[in-house]
Amino acid sequence: MKIKNIAVAIATLGAAISLVGCGGSKGEISLWVGNESVEFYDKVVKEYLANNADFGYNVKVVASDAGTIAGSMLADNTACGDIITIAHDNIGKLAQKSYIKALTDEALLAQIEADNPDTYKEVIRSTIPNSGTTDKYVFGSPYISQALFLMYNKQYVSETQAQTFEGLKEAALALRETDTDKKGDIHGCTLAGTDGFNFSFTLLARKAEDNSTTLKLYEGLDKSNSYCQGDDTVAVTRWAQDAFRNGTLEWPNDSGYATMMQTHTALAVVGGAWHYNAVVSAIGKDNVGLALIPTFTLTADNVAETTIPANTVMRGGTFADCKCFVINGASDKNKYEAEQKLITYLSSKEIQNQSFKEAMNVPAYEGSMDYIESIKSEIDSNAYQLAKAQSQMAEYGIPQPFVTATLNNYYYQNGGPDLYKNLIIIDPKTEGDDTIRKVREVLFTMEYIWKWGNSTVDKLDIPETLPGDTSTKVS
């Protein structure tokens, strides 16, 4: 215990800390992008700074967790980047508390207006409370599009089988015959997660022939303009209940979807681009097939007591979201101009294209498929398939329509997704209620929650006769 030694040690460590903390003194803009593409944006930003000596700021590119970023912003946005990346559905939550700034730069607004599909333009705007105006302001600049699609194991599933859930089931049942060790543990398809986003493909399914559904979720961004009690939704739900029992679908277990793919407990998975790496790691790159979320045919049992004809072909739907750059409300006002310039550059078509080529981020702008087709020969075939599947899925999907904090809250935090999940899990041990009446009751409740939150849902009186209901109430 020599004091001198300790003192020397402390001094050395102190010096080490200050070395680690060394940095430039020029003003700095920190740019938060997804973990998977941080190297790409680091490179792009460096090029930008080299070409724009008058930009006036250093830019620090930081990797962030897109899933938790909104939470971090709400907790303390001064500890977050100046420009951050969020999924569009978080915009309302942050904008309405002034945690992010409206975009006003004309060049940027013009670019957003010109490049993006209408569906995106709709959901990146928000009104601002206490502003004395009901005008909507643009808060985010989309630069990556995200939708669910199918990744399957080519070893066991043929390209044709991957087109339909029936095909996936067929492949699974065939494998059960040959792989006697695993028997009942083989399933056609699993999901990448158990949350409302990941199983949205069932609830949001559409009629394949005309891409129609009676389901309405905050249409026109109006909270009361929601509907999920249509006969098609009922039939799809009945189909999902079956699918999770007959070997077609399986929930991801605690080993994770990737391990399930590896052990061929599941032959396919419905997931997003951010799950691709894990799937590749599980079954090898050459075995990964990419496709649209399959179609399925409603059986006579599924459509019983509804007006939907049997053998109607449905296509799994998806939430087709976009990731946006937004400006942190706590960012220094002097940086505002520069930040918007940087965003304009980073979300330009050219950079989006480059980002696709180098970091596999699927572009968000309208007509990006043309570019992808044009470089088809230059790129990895999987990257091409992935982009194609995703952008086609976007046509069958809707962006999560949560442009206000309230809608987001009502959809996610009030238990709606839970309700649906528990409806389609029919626990064999507890002999869950799988009658059509139960389905209608849950859908009725869910619609109520979408519209009004859940504070009074306990006292909700479910009417004797529900829309489209021909059966009598079972008590």
Add this chain to the structure above:
Amino acid sequence: MSDSSPQEVKIKDSSIFVRIGKGFANFFTKSIPNFFTKTLPGFFVNLGRGIKNGCVRLVKRFVEGSIGTKLSHLIFGAGNLYRGQIIKGLIYLLLQGGLIALFVGCPEVTGPNNVKVPIGYKALINLALKGHEAQFNPSDPANPIPASSSQLMLLFGLVTIGLIILYVIIWNSAINSAVAADVDVKEGRKPSTFKQDLQALIDGKFHVLMISPTLMAAIIFTLLPTIFMICIAFTSYNDLDMSAIPTALFHWTGFSNFGSIFTGEGSLGKEIHARFFPVLGWTVIWAIFATFTCYFGGIILALLINKKGLKGKKAYRTMFVLTIAIPQFISLLAIRFLLSAEGPVNSALKAWGWIDQSISFLGLATSGNNVLLAKVMIILINMWIGVPYTMLMTSGILMNIPSDLYEAARVDGTSKIKMFFKITMPYIFFITTPYLISSFIGNINSFNTIFLLSGGGPTVTDAIGNAYRAGETDLLVTWLYKLTIDNGDYNTGAVIGILTFLFTSTITLITYRHSKAYKEEDTFQ
């Protein structure tokens, strides 16, 4: 142990179990009533007496003091300056000036969204939690006016109260110091010089020097945040509500959050109403099992390892101690993977043809979980972590058992088994009672095991199918984590936190009062 027939064991003295039983009985029949009939009233009587004596002393001090002392009541350090203790006097004066400047000047702290939150008298006004919402001026979009930050208003309001208390303490100390100087002069000594004061710090007042950093840290990093948390329990600080409205502000709501345990009112009232008692019940069961399985498991393991003639003691011990040395987020997660549906354990069981379907050991499957199995598994895995700890501890104690105890028994021809139950066990038990208590409390707040193994699952749903935040294996503390860190339901979390505290502190107060270590200290008088 292996060489005894079960019958033999049965006949053996069961004193240790009797002891435990008696302990529990005493706890309920004596300790708890004692606490409420004697300790608590005694505390209030003492408090009243203390206040009375304090007031008398205050007046006396003022009346009998010199002019400097009298002045010290208003201007800190005046008495010291009057007696020539210049540096000391100036330090007091500086402290007073600084605190008053802080109180009046109201310096501002930057909070979320660059909102400015004052310390000082304005912070006291802010304690009413009346703030304004965010404002946006369309003509100046770069500069939205952020909403007030209710949480920082509350936090720095409390900080200000703390500063006021600090002011009073310094005030008192300044007067005492002046009185001390008076006394020195009266008795013909020179008032202490600054150098002497400093020297006293490493000798007579050594404890002041040593304790104050820790005391300050305890107040700033533990006491203040704890009071903050207690206050939150009386507010509407709840992300569920605040994002639905949406608002950036929360306000005082009185006791309604506590009431919802019984009424089920409020946005999370349903959850807390339905889940509080089940979670509390499981927490207690868990704590009892976790404590005793690890305790007896550890003792048995220690006996096995320390068996006479056994070779490779150190090697064995090392293997067991690995679990203490490896961070739990690594080892527990390894176990979780091993036991997962596609993990090596299930794979092996399937390959051997013992099972067809994977067993959901930890209750993490989407459906069809066996809750009891999950609970048993968690307690068993907890042994994996806890047993080596007790093993090490009892190894040390085993070596220290006075050998004459055994000698006497050997002369009497007592069998080994009998010696174990008559001598070894009681001795260990006697020595480790405080450890048992603290390990019980530790297990009530055992976060890692549950969080990393089951994450609280399997989920529990209400009548219409909504999942509660608290699952079947959630303890109070993991529930608290889910409520606060995961979901931002701070007020409900705070209620759970306070109740957890009341629960553990009651047990601690009562049991420690009866433990040897604290009786010697006669702490609670």
Add this chain to the structure above:
Amino acid sequence: MIKQKKKYASQSKREAASLAGSYIVLTILALVWIIPILWIVLSAFRGDVGIVSPDFIPKTFGIENFKRLFTGTYYGVKYAFLKWMLNTLIVAVLDCVISTFLILSVAYCMSKLRFKLRKAFMNLTMIIGLFPGFMSMIAIYFLLKAVGLAGNTSSDTAWLNIVGLILAYSAGAGMGYQIAKGFFDVIPTSLVESAKLDGCTNFKIFWKIILPLSKPIIIYTALMSFTGPWMDFIFAKVIIGTGSPEMWTVSVGLYSIMFGKQADASMFTQFAAGCVIVGIPIVSLFMALQNYYVEGVTAGAVKG
């Protein structure tokens, strides 16, 4: 005589049998104890990089995971793992020095000195220690932030977050004085008394008499506070924040790689390699200092 001999013979036979039994039981238990750890190590040395595998023993072996771990870019930080290790080392060493000093000095005062408010202090520390820590984390975060020691994001101030973390870890450490106090209680008070008669100051008694006698408890306390930062993955993340991954401690980094909201399951083998690297220094410290650790644990058990 013969009877006696027989008795001894049967006794020694029985003892041999029981000893054999002990070997068997201990070996089985040791296997159970070692398997999860062994599995992590095996996964780390798996030849291919990727997700969790149902095979206990990998098909191929290699050190690719370690290579990637040390050269890889995580969360946009080049050589992130090395930086995280260095950060953790800095935090652990400073925390260890400050905490050990605070704990021992408080324990000494509580054990060997008598002063006003001593019992009040003991009660206070015991009672507030019983409050669950999660709620206070946000308050601690904002208090540290108010003085600029948390939530910094720009590259020239982010290191202050580490200072904040060290402060938060070590400042309150003194409250965990109980075990050391239990140890000091056993040191005869007469030693202190006689030193006082010789004119020693309290500081000198503490530094020159008590501490040299307390090697086991010093090492135990230092070991505990040194290993703490390597194991904490929640508090450290709150204080350092998501905005400066280059300042994370290694446990925060590893935990985020594997279990962040959008973590990539294919990182598993690299995660395992990271666990092995983190495990090595801690385990070897533990092993080397095992005897002191036992003494500390025993002191704690006896004194509570």
